Amino acid sequence: xxxxxxxxxxxxxxxxxxxxxxxxxxxxxxxxxxxxxxxxxxxxxxxxxxxxxxxxxxxxxxxxxxxxxxxxxxxxxxxxxxxxxxxxxxxxxxxxxxxxxxxxxxxxxxxxxxxxxxxxxxxxxxxxxxxxxxxxxxxxxxxxxxxxxxxxxxxxxxxxxxxxxxxxxxxxxxxxxxxxxxxxxxxxxxxxxxxxxxxxxxxxxxxxxxxxxxxxxxxxxxxxxxxxxxxxxxxxxxxxxxxxxxxxxxxxxxxxxxxxxxxxxxxxxxxxxxxxxxxxxxxxxxxxxxxxxxxxxxxxxxxxxxxxxxxxxxxxxxxxxxxxxxxxxxxxxxxxxxxxxxxxxxxxxxxxxxxxxxxxxxxxxxxxxxxxxxxxxxxxxxxxxxxxxxxxxxxxxxxxxxxxxxxxxxxxxxxxxxxxxxxxxxxxxxxxxxxxxxxxxxxxxxxxxxxxxxxxxxxxxxxxxxxxxxxxxxxxxxxxxxxxxxxxxxxxxxxxxxxxxx
Numbered sequence: 188x189x190x191x192x193x194x195x196x197x198x199x200x201x202x203x204x205x206x207x208x209x210x211x212x213x214x215x216x217x218x219x220x221x222x223x224x225x226x227x228x229x230x231x232x233x234x235x236x237x238x239x240x241x242x243x244x245x246x247x248x249x250x251x252x253x254x255x256x257x258x259x260x261x262x263x264x265x266x267x268x269x270x271x272x273x274x275x276x277x278x279x280x281x282x283x284x285x286x287x288x289x290x291x292x293x294x295x296x297x298x299x300x301x302x303x304x305x306x307x308x309x310x311x312x313x314x315x316x317x318x319x320x321x322x323x324x325x326x327x328x329x330x331x332x333x334x335x336x337x338x339x340x341x342x343x344x345x346x347x348x349x350x351x352x353x354x355x356x357x358x359x360x361x362x363x364x365x366x367x368x369x370x371x372x373x374x375x376x377x378x379x380x381x382x383x384x385x386x387x388x389x390x391x392x393x394x395x396x397x398x399x400x401x402x403x404x405x406x407x408x409x410x411x412x413x414x415x416x417x418x419x420x421x422x423x424x425x426x427x428x429x430x431x432x433x434x435x436x437x438x439x440x441x442x443x444x445x446x447x448x449x450x451x452x453x454x455x456x457x458x459x460x461x462x463x464x465x466x467x468x469x470x471x472x473x474x475x476x477x478x479x480x481x482x483x484x485x486x487x488x489x490x491x492x493x494x495x496x497x498x499x500x501x502x503x504x505x506x507x508x509x510x511x512x513x514x515x516x517x518x519x520x521x522x523x524x525x526x527x528x529x530x531x532x533x534x535x536x537x538x539x540x541x542x543x544x545x546x547x548x549x550x551x552x553x554x555x556x557x558x559x560x561x562x563x564x565x566x567x568x569x570x571x572x573x574x575x576x577x578x579x580x581x582x583x584x585x586x587x588x589x590x591x592x593x594x595x596x597x598x599x600x601x602x603x604x605x606x607x608x609x610x611x612x613x614x615x616x617x618x619x620x621x622x623x624x625x626x627x628x629x630x631x632x633x634x635x636x637x638x639x640x641x642x643x644x645x646x647x648x649x650x651x652x653x654x655x656x657x658x659x660x661x662x663x664x665x666x667x668x669x670x671x672x673x674x675x676x677x678x679x680x681x682x683x684x685x686x687x688x689x
Contacts, residue, residue, distance in 0.1 A: 210403030561588025
C-alpha cells in the first residue's frame with residue numbers, strides 16, 4: 188500500500204526510509220517532522236538502513252538521515268554517525284564533520300575509536316583535531332601522529348590549537364631538514380595560538396526541505412503509476428494521470444484514465460484526467476467520452492474545461508469550440524484552462540485575450556498567459572515578460588517564453604547573442620535557468636531545421652546516465668525533448684521536475 192503523509196505515524200522508520208529511497212515518500216518537512224518527533228528511537232532503524240544492501244536506489248536518502256540526526260542534536264546519534272563513517276570508508280563529507288563538531292565533547296570517544304579503527308585516515312584526523320575540544324587523549328593522539336608523520340601532525344596540531352603542543356612542534360622543527368616540512372611546522376607554530384573558537388550556528392533542517400512535496404513520479408513505470416491511482420492523496424493521483432498520458436498510452440491504460448475522469452472523488456483530478464485524454468483515439472470510446480463531457484452542460488464546469496483543453500487542437504477549424512473557449516474565459520473558475528486551451532489550439536485569434544490574462548489575479552491564469560505569450564511569439568508582450576523576471580513564481584516560465592518570442596534571425600550566432608542579452612536582462616542566470624533559456628533557443632533552431640547549440644544529443648544522454656528520467660516529448664511545444672529543469676509542457680509554468688516530471 189502506498190504511504191500517504193497521514194500514514195507516516197503508523198509506519199516504521201525503516202519502512203519510511205525504504206519508501207523514500209524508492210521515490211514513493213518525498214523528502215519534505217512532513218517526513219522530517221514525523222522522524223524528529225520520534226526522537227532518539229529513530230537511530231537503530233537509521234543504522235539498519237545504512238548497513239543493509241540497497242539495489243538500484245532512486246533517491247539518495249543517506250544525506251537526509253544525516254540532516255535529521257543533526258537536527259535532533261543528541262549524543263544518541265553518535266553510533267549512527269560512526270556507522271555512517273564506516274559505510275563511506277571514513278571519507279567525511281562536510282555534513283558529517285559538522286555533525287560531530289556540533290556535539291562537541293560528546294563526540295570525543297567516538298572519534299578516537301574511529302581514529303584507531305581507520306588507522307588514522309586524514310578525514311578522521313582533522314575532524315578530531317577540529318572538534319574544538321581540549322582533551323588530553325586528543326592531544327596524546329595528535330602528538331603520536333606528529334612523531335610518525337610530522338607534516339600531517341603539524342597541520343592537525345595547528346587546527347587543534349593547544350599551546351601545550353608547542354614543544355613537540357619546536358622539536359620537530361629543529362630536526363626537520365626538508366624545506367616544505369619546515370614551512371608547515373613554522374606555520375603551525377604561528378597559528379596554534381589563533382584558532383577560531385567561534386561556535387557554529389545551530390543546524391536548522393527546515394529551510395533545506397520543502398513543506399510538502401510529491402513522490403518522484405518521473406522514475407515510475409506504468410505499473411507503479413497505476414498503483415498510485417489508488418492513493419488517498421489527490422495530488423498523487425493527479426500526477427500519476429499526467430505521467431501515464433504524457434505519451435499516448437496503450438488502450439488498457441487509456442481506459443483506466445477514463446475511469447478516473449468519470450469517477451475520481453476529487454474534482455481537480457477528474458478535470459485533469461479529462462484534459463490528459465487529448466489526442467487519444469484508441470479505444471474509440473475515449474474520444475466519444477471527451478466530446479460528451481464537453482457537451483454536457485450539467486457536468487461540473489471544471490471537468491468540461493478539462494475536456495475543452497483535450498479538444499483545443501480543433502479550435503481553428505471548429506467555430507463553436509472557438510466560441511466556447513471564449514465563453515469559458517469569462518468564467519473565473521474556468522479561465523486558467525481556457526487560456527491553456529488557447530495556446531494549445533495554436534489559434535492566433537486568441538492573442539487579444541493573452542495580455543489581459545497576464546494581469547489576472549489568479550496565479551494559475553497568469554502562468555498560462557506567460558506560456559501563451561511565448562508559444563504565440565507575442566513580441567509586444569516582451570516588456571511584460573521581462574518584468575516577470577523579478578517574479579519568483581513566474582520567472583522560469585517568463586524566461587522560457589521570452590526566449591521563444593524575442594525577434595531576430597534564427598541562426599546559431601544570433602541565438603547565442605540572444606542568450607547573452609537575456610542573461611543580462613535577468614540579472615544573471617542560475618545553471619537551471621541557463622538550461623531553460625538554452626532549451627527555448629534550441630527549440631527555435633530546431634524548428635528552423637538548424638542544429639541545437641546549447642544542448643546536444645550527447646548532453647541529453649549524459650542527463651539520462653545521471654539517473655534522470657528520459658524526457659518525454661512535449662505537447663504542442665516545438666521541442667523534441669523536455670529536460671527536468673525546463674518549463675513543463677503542460678503549461679503550468681513550473682519546472683518539469685516540479686510538475687508532470689515528478
